[in-house]
Amino acid sequence: MKPFDVYPLFDIEPVKGLGNYLWDNKGEKYLDLYGGHAVISIGHSHPEYVKKLQEQTASLVFYSNSVKNSLQEELAQKLGKLSNCKNYNLFLCNSGAEANENALKTASFFNRRKKVIAFQKGFHGRTSGAVSITDNPNIIAPFNENNNVQILPLNDEQALENAIDENTSAIIIEGLQGIAGIYEPSISFLQKSTKLCKEHNTLLILDEVQSGYGRTGDFFAFQKANIEPDIISVAKGMGNGFPIGGVLIHERIKAKHGMLGTTFGGNHLACAAGIAVLDVIEKEQLMNNAITQGKYLLEELTQIDAIKETRGRGLMIAIEMPYEVAELRKNLLFEHKIFTGSASNKNTIRILPPLNIGKEEIDIFLNALKKEINI
Numbered sequence: 001m002k003p004f005d006v007y008p009l010f011d012i013e014p015v016k017g018l019g020n021y022l023w024d025n026k027g028e029k030y031l032d033l034y035g036g037h038a039v040i041s042i043g044h045s046h047p048e049y050v051k052k053l054q055e056q057t058a059s060l061v062f063y064s065n066s067v068k069n070s071l072q073e074e075l076a077q078k079l080g081k082l083s084n085c086k087n088y089n090l091f092l093c094n095s096g097a098e099a100n101e102n103a104l105k106t107a108s109f110f111n112r113r114k115k116v117i118a119f120q121k122g123f124h125g126r127t128s129g130a131v132s133i134t135d136n137p138n139i140i141a142p143f144n145e146n147n148n149v150q151i152l153p154l155n156d157e158q159a160l161e162n163a164i165d166e167n168t169s170a171i172i173i174e175g176l177q178g179i180a181g182i183y184e185p186s187i188s189f190l191q192k193s194t195k196l197c198k199e200h201n202t203l204l205i206l207d208e209v210q211s212g213y214g215r216t217g218d219f220f221a222f223q224k225a226n227i228e229p230d231i232i233s234v235a236k237g238m239g240n241g242f243p244i245g246g247v248l249i250h251e252r253i254k255a256k257h258g259m260l261g262t263t264f265g266g267n268h269l270a271c272a273a274g275i276a277v278l279d280v281i282e283k284e285q286l287m288n289n290a291i292t293q294g295k296y297l298l299e300e301l302t303q304i305d306a307i308k309e310t311r312g313r314g315l316m317i318a319i320e321m322p323y324e325v326a327e328l329r330k331n332l333l334f335e336h337k338i339f340t341g342s343a344s345n346k347n348t349i350r351i352l353p354p355l356n357i358g359k360e361e362i363d364i365f366l367n368a369l370k371k372e373i374n375i
């Protein structure tokens with residue numbers, strides 16, 4: 001048997017990670033400005049994270065959700081405090097798609113409706129419900145096609161006002177669109193969405209799977225708009241590589257036994273990873289670092305004339321060139337040993353480094369980029 005061949009692969013095999021760096025099986029060192037797709041939040045193999053996982057592995061890796069697990073309580077309490085989202089309860093699962101799947105289901109249980117409004121270029125995952133609200137026909141199988149979804153242009157308040165009605169269960173918005181190439185819902189659009197949801201008894205879901213966990217400098221990207229969504233989905237940075245996802249559900253939405261469930265979600269090892277990540281983000285003030293380093297990178301990028309546009313906040317940044325960037329990314333990787341991210345906008349490089357990146361690493365990238373675009 002071989003792996004099902006669905007991923008186009010770079011011919012590199014990382015075998016070790018530490019902080020912002022990776023090493024491949026030939027001993028070559030790489031700077032990681034991709035974070036394994038915004039997953040590495042506190043840096044590879046952070047010592048506190050490693051210790052916590054080792055200790056938890058030695059005591060108990062897993063038991064089912066049919067017994068008490070105080071690690072879930074500790075994780076929920078710490079997440080509520082650090083994110084300043086105290087009026088929520090936490091359902092734990094294993095991935096971003098699963099978080100959104102449960103978010104959609106919770107909304108539909110709450111108002112007994114089916115229709116969902118999502119946005120152009122958005123990405124919410126590949127499971128049945130999550131993919132049906134994702135604006136990419138190439139990854140929607142006939143089985144996933146769903147007549148209850150309306151895809152609207154992002155930031156078009158009038159279109160949203162026209163579309164929402166008494167059948168709309170939820171509006172789902174990425175806190176900052178990632179895979180699309182870093183496009184941000186405006187403060188006004190987020191506030192208008194909140195207002196329309198309240199008027200129609202529709203739930204507002206913020207997909208913070210990529211933009212959450214301090215990546216933009218706020219714990220959640222939507223927090224710039226001072227709104228309180230009904231549901232927030234999280235994953236990626238939550239476990240620094242350990243698969244864990246979660247749904248923050250506003251306390252006015254009541255739980256009922258059996259309403260949601262999972263075998264692996266919230267297991268002991270996943271919770272230990274989640275707790276270590278929150279402890280390190282707080283102790284090392286990584287949200288502040290995301291703001292400082294992100295600002296520095298954006299300021300420097302803005303001075304490079306060859307770049308068409310820069311977008312983003314904190315350490316979730318797009319560099320758009322006037323041409324397709326596949327070759328440029330390849331050169332950065334193979335000539336300069338720097339991992340970067342792509343986007344569905346083929347002219348865009350996405351920068352999603354661990355949140356503890358320093359100025360020194362950003363300068364390494366800037367020098368390599370300037371060399372490659374000949375300035």
Ligand code: PLP
Pocket residue numbers: 095096097098100123124125126174178179207208209210211235236
């Ligand atoms: N939502 C957003 C905004 C994402 O960027 C992603 C993954 O890239 C997902 C959901 C799906 O997460 P996962 O791949 O963990 O299922």
